[in-house]
Amino acid sequence: KHEMAKAEHNNVTLGMVRDSLIRQEDTIVYSLIERARFPLNPPTYDPSYASIPGFSGSLLEFFVKQTEAVQAKAGRYDNPEEHPFFPDNLPPSLVPHYKYPEVLHPAAMSININKLIWDMYFNKLLPSFVSPGDDENYALTAARDLECLQAISRRIHYGKLVAEVKFRDERKDYEPAIRAQDRFTLTNLLTFTNVEEAVKKRVAKKAMTFCQEVKLGDDGDKGKYKVDPAIVSGLYADWVIPLTKEVEIDYLLRRLN
Numbered sequence: 001k002h003e004m005a006k007a008e009h010n011n012v013t014l015g016m017v018r019d020s021l022i023r024q025e026d027t028i029v030y031s032l033i034e035r036a037r038f039p040l041n042p043p044t045y046d047p048s049y050a051s052i053p054g055f056s057g058s059l060l061e062f063f064v065k066q067t068e069a070v071q072a073k074a075g076r077y078d079n080p081e082e083h084p085f086f087p088d089n090l091p092p093s094l095v096p097h098y099k100y101p102e103v104l105h106p107a108a109m110s111i112n113i114n115k116l117i118w119d120m121y122f123n124k125l126l127p128s129f130v131s132p133g134d135d136e137n138y139a140l141t142a143a144r145d146l147e148c149l150q151a152i153s154r155r156i157h158y159g160k161l162v163a164e165v166k167f168r169d170e171r172k173d174y175e176p177a178i179r180a181q182d183r184f185t186l187t188n189l190l191t192f193t194n195v196e197e198a199v200k201k202r203v204a205k206k207a208m209t210f211c212q213e214v215k216l217g218d219d220g221d222k223g224k225y226k227v228d229p230a231i232v233s234g235l236y237a238d239w240v241i242p243l244t245k246e247v248e249i250d251y252l253l254r255r256l257n
């Protein structure tokens with residue numbers, strides 16, 4: 001009974017959640033375009049380059065840890081949609097606590113797959129969409145990387161909310177699979193192949209639209225993109241959608257705890 005009251009009170013629908021995922025596609029595509037303005041800039045990631053007093057690690061790690069510390073103090077991680085990449089030793093929020101509606105099961109707090117997202121981004125994605133080379137803009141490079149990581153992380157962890165809404169809509173189907181801790185059945189229940197196909201197509205189309213050079217007059221440069229649309233749809237097919245589903249399953253497995 002308590003659960004029902006909560007669901008009604010919060011009233012989030014699958015349509016609303018999907019609208020947010022669609023809007024987040026824009027943010028992800030744009031963040032990749034912004035990063036692609038710079039070449040790979042390897043020293044950004046090289047611990048022996050930075051030699052920052054009192055810090056051992058790369059310039060990127062320094063930038064991300066310091067930025068997350070400031071954002072934590074400003075309250076960013078009070079928002080259940082936000083997940084830090086370095087959650088250990090983050091300073092507490094210094095601002096008045098905003099009471100976000102409690103939509104998710106408390107177990108949601110223990111799910112953070114940013115380590116996986118970090119490795120995927122730096123090992124697989126980044127080398128595939130930036131040009132090799134070095135223009136020495138390391139601070140800007142680190143800032144653009146963090147924007148990409150945060151946008152991708154927010155989208156993937158949104159799976160918690162997607163799963164919660166699906167669970168509420170079809171509780172009697174989900175409950176037995178959760179009690180049995182049956183990943184296979186849960187995967188089948190939460191998968192909508194047609195939706196996944198539409199996401200991939202739409203993302204490719206957005207990449208084609210946002211990534212083309214806008215020119216007045218002749219269209220001489222058609223086919224030249226700031227980020228290859230195939231890489232963006234590949235990112236979704238290989239990583240974003242599978243990891244969103246992973247978060248959904250991780251969440252559902254704990255949903256009755």
Ligand SMILES: O=C(O)C(=O)C[C@]1(C(=O)O)C=C[C@@H](O)C=C1
Nearest residue numbers: 162190191192195196199241244
């Ligand atoms: O829209 C959903 O239902 C989701 O769970 C999100 C999503 C996605 O990542 O885009 C993941 C799994 C579904 O098969 C379809 C789409």
